Amino acid sequence: MFENIKKNKIESGFIVSIFIIVITLIVYYVCHALKLGTASIIIALIFSIGSAWGSYYYSDKIVLSLNKAKPATKEEYLKVVNILDSLMLASGLSTKPRLYIVEDNQPNAFATGRNPENAVICLTTGILEKLDYYELEGVIAHEMSHIKNYDIRLSCVVSVMVGFMVMLSDLFSRTLFWGGSKNNDNDSKGNGILMIIGFICLILAPIFGSLMQLALSRKREFLADITAVEFTRNPNGLISALEKLENDPNQLETANKATANMYIINPFKKDAKSNKKIKSNIWSTHPSTAARIEALRNIK
Numbered sequence: 584m585f586e587n588i589k590k591n592k593i594e595s596g597f598i599v600s601i602f603i604i605v606i607t608l609i610v611y612y613v614c615h616a617l618k619l620g621t622a623s624i625i626i627a628l629i630f631s632i633g634s635a636w637g638s639y640y641y642s643d644k645i646v647l648s649l650n651k652a653k654p655a656t657k658e659e660y661l662k663v664v665n666i667l668d669s670l671m672l673a674s675g676l677s678t679k680p681r682l683y684i685v686e687d688n689q690p691n692a693f694a695t696g697r698n699p700e701n702a703v704i705c706l707t708t709g710i711l712e713k714l715d716y717y718e719l720e721g722v723i724a725h726e727m728s729h730i731k732n733y734d735i736r737l738s739c740v741v742s743v744m745v746g747f748m749v750m751l752s753d754l755f756s757r758t759l760f761w762g763g764s765k766n767n768d769n770d771s772k773g774n775g776i777l778m779i780i781g782f783i784c785l786i787l788a789p790i791f792g793s794l795m796q797l798a799l800s801r802k803r804e805f806l807a808d809i810t811a812v813e814f815t816r817n818p819n820g821l822i823s824a825l826e827k828l829e830n831d832p833n834q835l836e837t838a839n840k841a842t843a844n845m846y847i848i849n850p851f852k853k854d855a856k857s858n859k860k861i862k863s864n865i866w867s868t869h870p871s872t873a874a875r876i877e878a879l880r881n882i883k
Contacts, residue, residue, distance in 0.1 A: 602631075602635055603631045603632060603635050604631075606627075606630065606631035606634060606635070607624075607627045607628055607630075607631040608627070609627075610626060610627035610630045610631060611624055611626075611627035614626050614627060639697060640697065642695070642697060643695045643696045643697060643701065643703060646695045646842055646845065647683060647695065647703065647705065649839055649841065649842055650685055650693075650705065650837050650838070650839075650842060651685060651686070651837045652683040652684065652685050652703075652705045653683060653684055653685075653686075654681065654682070654683055654684075655682040655683060655684045655706075660682065660684065660711070662711075662716070662719070663682060663706065663711065663719065663723070664682065666716070666719055666720050666723050667679060667680070667682065667704070667723060669720075670720070670723060670724055670727055670814055670815070673724075673813075673814040673815070674724070674727045674728075674730075674731055674814050675731065676699055676702075676727065676730060676731060677699070677700075678699060678700045678702070680694065680696070680699075680702040680703055680704045680726075680727065680730055681702070681703045681704070682703075682704055682705075682706070683703050683704070683705040683706075684705070684706055684707070684708060684711075685705055685706070685707045685708070685837055686707075686708050686837075687707040687708060687709055687833075687835055687836055687837050688707075688708070688709040688833040688836075689707060689709050689831060689833040689834060689835040689836075689850065690707060690709040690710035690712075690713045690714060690827060690828050690831050690833075691706075691707045691709070691710060691828065691835055691846050691847060691848060691850055692704065692705060692706045692707065692710055692722050692723075692725075692726055692846065692847045693705050693726065693842070693845040693846045693847065694726035694727070694729045694730050694734075694735050694845070695735055695738075695845060696730070696735045696736070697735075697736050698733070698735075698736060699730050699731065699733075699735075702730040702735055704723060704726045704727070704730075706722075706723075707835070709831070709833060710722065710828075713827060713831065714824055714827060717815075717817060717819070717820035717823075718820050718821075718823050718824035718827065719824070720815055720817070720820050721811060721812075721815060721817065721818075721820035721821030721822075721823075721824045722821070722824050722847060724810075724811035724812075724814040724815045724821070725807050725808060725810075725811040725821060725847055726807075726847065727811070727814065728806070728807040728808075728810035728811045728814065729803065729807050731810065732803070732806065732807065732810065734803045734806075734807065737803075738803070738844060738845050741844075804847075804869055804870055804875060805870060805875065805878055808821060808875055808878065808879055809878070809879075809882065812879065812882060818879045818880070818882060821879060822876050822879050822880065825847075825848065825872050825875060825876055825879075826872075826876065828847065828848045828872070829848060829872040834850075834851075835850035835851075838850035838851065844869070846869075848869060848872060849869045
């Protein structure tokens, strides 16, 4: 477990660094294309560092806002609070995660926050209504595993930064297409290389960012499932919960593509047009539920 925590911290730092470099190149390319001269690199650096800082420190608030989550009270959600309290000792967490609720019929859950001291577990009203005590225990243990392993920092930072890159690329592409002007000055070879790299980042950053986001999510779900069983000593609870979540017909109304990878199960289980289940592939936010259940059964 300690190896995974260390690895996640290193990966988080690496991703933030890559984000700063990519955003710097994109903004530099745009500023240079708009003839802002030598100030381009300064503007690009300030913009990229500022956006990285904001994404890191406010990513949890952004995610909760996107999912329309509200704080849960102990009086109204006593059963969940009791489960959370009972799992604190087994998880080894020093700070109890805050509990949030999303008003939605689809049973689902996610955890977020930049570290275990600022962690949040968010549950839909659907999961509270449709799962029994031990199934809920398995789900909450799964989310606490993400917190313990620092998956929350990794997934939250990646989700916000990838979403930001997509919006930035789209905005700048439109700006340059409709109102941008070509720089006819004789640029140095160094500026020309940076311009080319910036243009490539502008086009490809959203694609590579999304693929990285999806790959990280799929890998972490298996680990969180196994760690959850270490907390509860009851694989049947999580297995039963995953089966119910997979077979539930409801769509998650508050879900969006930027944060879909954070949920315990893909909130977009069905194609909106055909109403058929989406099969797991390279673009999937999660491994197949059948594969996860099989892995849990193998450790029984």
